[in-house]
Amino acid sequence: MRTPARYFISTFYKFQKIADPEQMKLFLEETAARTGTIGLIIIGHEGINATVSAPTMPGLDAFKKAILEKLNLTELMFKDSEADVAPFRRFKVKIRNEIVTLGTPELTPPEGGKNHHLSPTEWNEVLKNEKDYVMIDTRNWYETKIGTFKGAVNPKTDQFTEFPQFMEENNFAKDKKVLIFCTGGIRCEKGILELQRKGYDEVYQLDGGILNYLKEYPNDQFEGECFVFDHRVAVDQNMKASAKYKLCPHCGQPANTAIDCKRCDTHTLICDDCSNLTWKQVTCSKNCAYHLELHPDRKGERQAQPYEFED
Ligand SMILES: [Zn+2]
Numbered sequence: 001m002r003t004p005a006r007y008f009i010s011t012f013y014k015f016q017k018i019a020d021p022e023q024m025k026l027f028l029e030e031t032a033a034r035t036g037t038i039g040l041i042i043i044g045h046e047g048i049n050a051t052v053s054a055p056t057m058p059g060l061d062a063f064k065k066a067i068l069e070k071l072n073l074t075e076l077m078f079k080d081s082e083a084d085v086a087p088f089r090r091f092k093v094k095i096r097n098e099i100v101t102l103g104t105p106e107l108t109p110p111e112g113g114k115n116h117h118l119s120p121t122e123w124n125e126v127l128k129n130e131k132d133y134v135m136i137d138t139r140n141w142y143e144t145k146i147g148t149f150k151g152a153v154n155p156k157t158d159q160f161t162e163f164p165q166f167m168e169e170n171n172f173a174k175d176k177k178v179l180i181f182c183t184g185g186i187r188c189e190k191g192i193l194e195l196q197r198k199g200y201d202e203v204y205q206l207d208g209g210i211l212n213y214l215k216e217y218p219n220d221q222f223e224g225e226c227f228v229f230d231h232r233v234a235v236d237q238n239m240k241a242s243a244k245y246k247l248c249p250h251c252g253q254p255a256n257t258a259i260d261c262k263r264c265d266t267h268t269l270i271c272d273d274c275s276n277l278t279w280k281q282v283t284c285s286k287n288c289a290y291h292l293e294l295h296p297d298r299k300g301e302r303q304a305q306p307y308e309f310e311d
Pocket residue numbers: 248249250251252253270271272273274275
């Protein structure tokens with residue numbers, strides 16, 4: 001019997017001044033080649049934001065060790081998981097102004113500093129024992145659709161840059177406790193600075209985000225699955241790659257409605273929104289939807305790979 005391939009995955013970030021991002025990019029590419037690592041890393045002058053994967057645990061450990069040495073750190077919160085699908089196809093480093101885009105490059109979290117972080121245990125204590133707080137999901141609407149914390153406010157933003165405006169429009173009481181969370185914690189590191197600038201003193205962020213929480217408290221206050229930006233689509237309560245969702249071939253949202261394409265007979269999953277749209281609800285791809293609309297009675301060639309995650 002063939003043993004299924006394993007992919008060892010780690011998500012991490014660090015706000016730390018990187019003087020020469022180009023030089024860092026070369027270092028990361030060399031290290032990835034040496035250790036067999038794939039993934040997506042965003043770097044900028046303000047730091048590094050990464051999800052990487054290697055086919056063996058020693059390979060992933062070697063990559064982490066190289067990162068720690070390069071950044072001159074003794075520790076870093078690595079959020080680890082495993083999958084039997086490859087989360088990425090290749091290794092890529094992007095250089096950006098901000099390593100997580102809020103549109104506020106002037107707001108960089110203090111190096112190594114803690115800023116109102118709650119551990120998963122502290123987070124649970126507030127959720128279970130306190131009443132007078134508001135908890136806000138800072139992620140995009142398509143991420144929140146498949147899972148979130150019980151009782152969380154959902155801003156329904158398309159992208160993180162809309163979060164400050166959401167807070168402004170809703171005018172939550174500034175003396176009330178505000179809890180914010182995201183996938184791996186990095187968005188909140190910037191989000192909290194923006195809120196503190198607006199005068200929220202009692203704002204707290206979930207340390208390491210949902211991924212860190214699920215590691216300690218599966219099947220507790222977080223319900224559903226946690227969307228991730230790679231081929232896994234989401235991780236379930238046990239941090240395993242989603243068995244339930246694929247990406248919708250029409251729009252890229254999480255999808256779990258099974259169909260057989262009317263044009264090419266490919267079996268696939270489409271999302272709730274597209275299953276309400278005439279041409280999309282019966283087709284497996286943009287291509288098939290387009291051709292079926294033109295020639296409703298013709299069959300077409302099977303679409304082997306209806307959707308590819310852009311990495
Ligand atoms: Zn869709």
